[in-house]
Amino acid sequence: MKDILCGIDLGTTNSSIAFLTGGKPAAIDIEEGSPIVPSVVSLDEPTGQIIVGRHAKNRLAAFPEQTVRSVKRLMGKEMEVPLGKRTFSPEEISSFILKYLVERGEEEVGQPIKRVVITVPAYFNDAQRRATIRAGELAGLEVSRIINEPTAASLVYDHVAFLKKSASPYILVYDLGGGTFDVSILEVKGEIKEVLASCGDTALGGDDFDERLVSSFFRHMKERTGVDFSATDRALHVRLREIAEKAKIALSDRPYVQVKEVGLTRVNGDPVHLDLEIKRRDYEDMTRDLVKKTADKVEEALEEAHLNLDDIGNVILVGGATKAPLIQEMLSGMFERPIYHSVDPDLCVALGASVQSGLISGEPLGHILLDVTAHSLGVKTADEMDDETGGADYFSIIIRRNTKIPVRKAEIYYTMFDRQDRVDVDVLQGESRSCKENTLIGKFPFSLKPSPAGSPVVTEFAYDNEGIVHITVDQKGYDNRKEVTLDVRKREIIERQSGVEEQKILNYIIEKSRRLMVEEALLPDLKRELEELTAQYEGAIKDSKDETLIDRYEDILLGKMEEAEERLGRTFE
Amino acid sequence: MWAELIRRFKKSRPDEQLPSNKEIMEEIETIKRNFRKQGIFLDLFRKEILERLQERGVKEVQHFFELTDAFFYYDCSLRERPDLSSGQQEALSIIWEKLEALLSSVGIDIIRKVDVDFDSRLYEAMEKVREGNGKPVVKQILQPGYVYQGRVIKPAKAIIEMENSESQE
Numbered sequence: 150m151k152d153i154l155c156g157i158d159l160g161t162t163n164s165s166i167a168f169l170t171g172g173k174p175a176a177i178d179i180e181e182g183s184p185i186v187p188s189v190v191s192l193d194e195p196t197g198q199i200i201v202g203r204h205a206k207n208r209l210a211a212f213p214e215q216t217v218r219s220v221k222r223l224m225g226k227e228m229e230v231p232l233g234k235r236t237f238s239p240e241e242i243s244s245f246i247l248k249y250l251v252e253r254g255e256e257e258v259g260q261p262i263k264r265v266v267i268t269v270p271a272y273f274n275d276a277q278r279r280a281t282i283r284a285g286e287l288a289g290l291e292v293s294r295i296i297n298e299p300t301a302a303s304l305v306y307d308h309v310a311f312l313k314k315s316a317s318p319y320i321l322v323y324d325l326g327g328g329t330f331d332v333s334i335l336e337v338k339g340e341i342k343e344v345l346a347s348c349g350d351t352a353l354g355g356d357d358f359d360e361r362l363v364s365s366f367f368r369h370m371k372e373r374t375g376v377d378f379s380a381t382d383r384a385l386h387v388r389l390r391e392i393a394e395k396a397k398i399a400l401s402d403r404p405y406v407q408v409k410e411v412g413l414t415r416v417n418g419d420p421v422h423l424d425l426e427i428k429r430r431d432y433e434d435m436t437r438d439l440v441k442k443t444a445d446k447v448e449e450a451l452e453e454a455h456l457n458l459d460d461i462g463n464v465i466l467v468g469g470a471t472k473a474p475l476i477q478e479m480l481s482g483m484f485e486r487p488i489y490h491s492v493d494p495d496l497c498v499a500l501g502a503s504v505q506s507g508l509i510s511g512e513p514l515g516h517i518l519l520d521v522t523a524h525s526l527g528v529k530t531a532d533e534m535d536d537e538t539g540g541a542d543y544f545s546i547i548i549r550r551n552t553k554i555p556v557r558k559a560e561i562y563y564t565m566f567d568r569q570d571r572v573d574v575d576v577l578q579g580e581s582r583s584c585k586e587n588t589l590i591g592k593f594p595f596s597l598k599p600s601p602a603g604s605p606v607v608t609e610f611a612y613d614n615e616g617i618v619h620i621t622v623d624q625k626g627y628d629n630r631k632e633v634t635l636d637v638r639k640r641e642i643i644e645r646q647s648g649v650e651e652q653k654i655l656n657y658i659i660e661k662s663r664r665l666m667v668e669e670a671l672l673p674d675l676k677r678e679l680e681e682l683t684a685q686y687e688g689a690i691k692d693s694k695d696e697t698l699i700d701r702y703e704d705i706l707l708g709k710m711e712e713a714e715e716r717l718g719r720t721f722e
Numbered sequence: 723m724w725a726e727l728i729r730r731f732k733k734s735r736p737d738e739q740l741p742s743n744k745e746i747m748e749e750i751e752t753i754k755r756n757f758r759k760q761g762i763f764l765d766l767f768r769k770e771i772l773e774r775l776q777e778r779g780v781k782e783v784q785h786f787f788e789l790t791d792a793f794f795y796y797d798c799s800l801r802e803r804p805d806l807s808s809g810q811q812e813a814l815s816i817i818w819e820k821l822e823a824l825l826s827s828v829g830i831d832i833i834r835k836v837d838v839d840f841d842s843r844l845y846e847a848m849e850k851v852r853e854g855n856g857k858p859v860v861k862q863i864l865q866p867g868y869v870y871q872g873r874v875i876k877p878a879k880a881i882i883e884m885e886n887s888e889s890q891e
């Protein structure tokens with residue numbers, strides 16, 4: 150059986166493995182449906198068995214002498230790591246992780262894995278890189294190449310379809326993981342990507358953001374009970390950390406989150422609960438200094454590379470913690486352009502390593518197709534006014550451009566006057582701060598119940614794969630909400646549910662045709678014909694031309710799509 | 723349309739006029755067009771079904787986890803009260819039985835057993851309170867865990883202690 154090419158992100162906290170399937174990278178689920186494996190190794194002394202991953206992490210507190218984590222920090226050092234009564238070199242421990250990933254990967258994919266590309270931090274020296282290669286060999290693997298983590302991340306974005314290539318050769322990779330922060334600047338020189346600068350903070354990560362929320366919970370509990378709980382109550386701290394992490398994730402998509410938790414602890418025999426609302430704005434105030442620290446490191450890296458902010462072409466976000474809107478806003482402000490991530494930031498290093506494995510072996514690489522929003526989507530607000538008309542003219546973005554869809558995001562807005570009777574919800578798409586320069590795709594009124602000025606109105610957009618946005622406007626605390634469905638492509642509000650289904654089919658045809666167009670194996674003439682026919686069909690739908698004409702265009706387009714699929718050796722579905 | 727085609731291929735009477743080749747080709751084209759449209763519809767339908775099946779997964783049962791967590795902590799806070807009567811204790815046990823039956827009906831198993839051998843698939847040790855030369859045993863649950871459709875969605879966070887060989891005997 151033919152072996153498959155894989156890339157491995159051998160991380161300090163977690164590791165993952167990805168492979169190329171049909172020229173496209175995909176992460177492999179390793180444990181309980183998850184591709185993310187804790188980089189922890191434990192020895193079960195009675196049986197002599199080596200345990201890796203989540204089970205090993207679960208044993209850490211039970212068998213601390215037989216378990217090791219963060220072995221990556223020891224790579225390249227001449228030392229022995231004790232696991233119970235036995236000792237192992239750091240590369241032996243790493244080889245256990247690699248072997249586990251590969252064996253589970255083989256089981257999942259059903260093909261052997263022999264050759265791999267492994268990633269290392271940009272700051273790893275020769276000894277550390279050699280130790281990583283040795284770890285691969287000990288795991289019985291052929292290490293095709295060792296590549297830098299930021300280089301791997303940027304490789305994925307090189308192969309994402311629809312993304313414009315920057316004219317600048319400089320790429321900044323901002324990597325905020327659970328416990329560490331790294332920023333690297335790469336220079337693209339033809340096929341080679343050279344690391345110009347790399348710096349970071351080994352004691353800064355997403356966990357610090359959780360801790361800020363934990364501290365706020367402790368303060369809240371003290372206000373309610375008068376008791377200072379922040380002492381060493383292990384059980385309470387464990388629970389609050391979990392609550393904080395959940396709240397942090399929710400705040401990435403929503404402007405506020407309700408925390409309702411029962412029986413956290415007891416005071417004089419009475420249970421103490423947590424019932425509070427956390428606003429994203431307050432959470433961002435709590436963590437602003439942490440974000441500032443990372444911004445300082447970005448400046449430091451630029452200085453080290455002798456570059457200015459304007460010199461940077463692309464900014465790539467890596468690590469789960471970069472999902473926080475404040476981080477994206479900070480970087481967007483710094484670089485004066487929208488910064489986003491379209492590829493899962495937790496997996497893009499492993500995915501990039503698998504792309505590198507394909508490049509080495511000469512395997513044809515296809516474009517990575519992502520379902521992303523083509524434009525930013527938002528509403529008009531009165532945060533800025535139009536000088537000429539005196540009307541509201543600020544485009545408040547709810548879903549940023551190139552966000553992976555389906556997606557659900559919400560923002561909070563406030564009424565301007567006492568007893569304001571309505572708000573006009575103008576939905577726009579585009580990238581300008583001024584609504585006049587963006588495209589209006591729909592508008593509808595929302596009647597308000599009598600309330601004082603500054604009352605919150607939450608607007609939520611749920612964008613699906615077929616370009617349909619379900620909008621919910623909610624006058625918070627007044628049991629007053631309205632739901633509207635909008636077709637972004639056709640730029641109109643869909644009144645009936647049946648209309649939604651019909652529109653979904655039309656949009657699906659366009660989407661499918663676009664997917665065919667980016668196939669590299671497709672003949673240029675056929676590609677051009679598809680482009681023309683799709684534009685014609687889409688134009689007819691947008692202009693609401695008569696149904697017979699739309700139907701005729703659709704027939705011609707479907708026929709051409711069938712021809713394209715046949716040429717690509719597929720069955721038309 | 724179908725009638726025309728069938729008529730073309732079945733044995734016809736001598737007086738019957740057969741459709742022209744052009745008419746037949748047009749009909750075949752119409753059939754092909756309809757098949758393409760049906761194909762697109764079925765493709766989209768299949769995609770939607772797959773998406774919905776994926777969405778049903780853990781997200782769909784998240785509210786069960788939250789309710790069970792809330793009851794677990796409420797139960798813990800009540801059980802620490804010295805004045806909890808045996809009737810109240812019994813009531814809590816009955817509610818647990820009913821809740822576990824409900825969870826089981828949707829494919830969820832809660833992990834909250836104590837005084838059982840520590841299994842690193844189901845439990846995450848957070849603290850070890852007693853050393854010993856025997857095997858580890860779960861002594862207290864800090865946070866319940868869940869198994870959904872055979873997968874450990876979340877291991878239970880637990881305090882464990884090591885048994886002594888004597889107590890094992």
